[in-house]
Amino acid sequence: MTLRGAWRLGALLFVAGAVSTIPGTFVLDSDFEPWMYAVTGVGILSGVACLLVPWWRASERWLLLVPVVGAIEVALSVALTDFVFSHLYFFVGLYIGLVFPRPRQMAPLLALLVVALFVPSVYESEPVEEALLWALAPGIVLTAIVVGRLTSGLEASRETYRRLSSEDGLTGVGNYRSLIERLRHETSRHHRHEREFAVLTLDLDNFKTVNETQGHLVGDLLLALAGSMLDLKVRAEDAVFRQGGDELSVIAPEAGRKQAELLAGRIKAAISLINSGELKVTASVGCAVYPEDGLEAGELLDAADPALLERKREIASLPQRILRGPQGRSPSERLRSNRDWPWRPPGARLTRAPRPLAI
Secondary structure, three states, X not given: OOHHHHHHHHHHHHHHHHHHOOOHHHHOOHHHHHHHHHHHHHHHHHHHXXXXXXXXXXXXXXXXXXXXXXHHHHHHHHHHOOHHHXXXXXXXXXXXXXXXXXXXXXXXXXXXXXXXXXXXXXXXXXXXXXXXHHHHHHHHHHHHHHHHHHHHHHHHHXXXXXXXXXXXXXXXXXXXXXXXXXXXXXXXXXXXXXOOEEEEEEEEOOHHHHHHHHOHHHHHHHHHHHHHHHHHHOOOOOEEEEEEOOEEEEEEOOOOHHHHHHHHHHHHHHHOOEEEOOEEOOEEEEEEEEOOOOOOHHHHHHHHHHHHHXXXXXXXXXXXXXXXXXXOOOHHHHHHHOOOOOOOOOOOOOOOOOOOEEO
């Protein structure tokens, strides 16, 4: 849950709890009427205060005030009016379960809630009220725990779906959708600050040959390895994406043409460390710089493609000897026989520097 959502939820539960006390004015003795109006008013004011909090400046720790203040207000309401207002602890428990679902966060807050719940037993000795306290406490704690577990599961599922929608399943880098979203974000941000950034597109040379001579399994692993190499060689603020096929892209914020050319050199040097059988893998890299080559995401990608195609034509014009990989073994057998790959499954990251490899 976001900070803004947590503060709004606190406001909603404060106001809902205050409104739920209104029927008590028709049930309880008229001697409590001024205090009941005060309880309702304090709850509404607390909700308004949550809405007015500058959540964009407030730390997450400030959210701890919401259940603490809520428990104190409910304890005072019970002390000044009647035990019937103990039902308001359910609102506090619900907030704890939704905003603090982790056990380490939830445990001390639930302990405070239980202590506040049993405070009336210190100054009241009615057996009926004590029995109700023992009935309410497990219910409130169980409500908070169940809501917390459901919230944790929902957040984990949401994070998984978000990752699947923005990550390429084969290489573990960003997919085309996340590439376009990031390009739009960077064009807007760099426009505001009047700065430039670079977009690099690269294509693996002779990738079709690898697929045809050594199989698509080897080709897929080659793509995954190339994505890992790029993750290692780019800066921490750069982002790597797969457009489709064997075409990858890198967004380099705050980088001009000279820096982009240096980055392209590092990328080509890293890719050249990969060998597929006896075929040396190389990459062609095209570059576009905002705002010189385009002002929008599509324009930048269109500007980078011609540079990439020109580089591929230069490579195609050079005399080449295509060396086939070892024969007599299936791709999976060749893969199992090589134990030195730093290839990673999707989602993992390399932890050591790469060296010349063979697929």
